[in-house]
Every structure is written in C-alpha cells, then in structure tokens.
Amino acid sequence: MGDLLLRIKLLHLPLWVIIFDCLLATQMWALILLFCINAFTDTARGSYLSNLTSPLFWVGRFITPRFLSERAKPLYLALLVLLIRFYLLPFILDIASLRSQRCRLKRWLRVPSQKSPIV
Secondary structure (H helix, E strand, C coil), rough: CCCHHHHHHHCCHHHHHHHHHHHHHHHHHHHHHHHHHHHHHHCCCCCCHHHHHHHHHHHHCCCCCCCCCCCCCCHHHHHHHHHHHHHHHHHHHCCHHHHHHHHHHHHHCCCCCCCCCCC
C-alpha cells in the first residue's frame, strides 16, 4: 500500500488537504446527482442528497443569481465547487504537484517541429 501511494505521489500532500479535497469531490458529485434527479422528476426528490448538500445551499444563497430556478441551483453550485477544487485550492495551498504534472503532460504531448526545406 505504501509503495502504491509513493508511486501516485500523494504522500507529499498533508492528510487534511486530501480529506478536504475528497469532501469537496463528494459535495460536487452529490450536487450533480441532485440536479439530475430534480431535472427528470416532477417532484423534488433526493432527500439524502439534499441533506448532504444543505450547507452548500446555505452558503450558495448569497452568491447564486436570483434568475436561476430551484432546479438549476445544484448545477451552478457544482460548477463553483469544481472551480474551487481545481483552481482556487491549488493556488491557495501552493500545491506545485498539479502544476508540475501539467508541465509534464505538455512536454509529453509536444510534437517536435520538423524543419523541412521548402521544395
């Protein structure tokens, strides 16, 4: 198990960062599922998901635009959680691993330019 974690390179992150990221991921997917359930049913269902995401709805009432319907609010909040997880959290915590992985991916995808003579 320890060898697997070393290969994934999760050990350099503090445990609270990993737990916080997992909580945000759970909230994000619960909001997406709640949107899907509410979009395809006539009555509001998903009481377990509503209870799970109620703190986000409490915070979200201050930042959610008024023109959004009640059924679209979970998707909007899921988008905000996604932006927090992938952009704000690494910026605030200065997690360089995400930036270095992106650079590695760019180097891997880079195609060397072929300088061919014009014929």
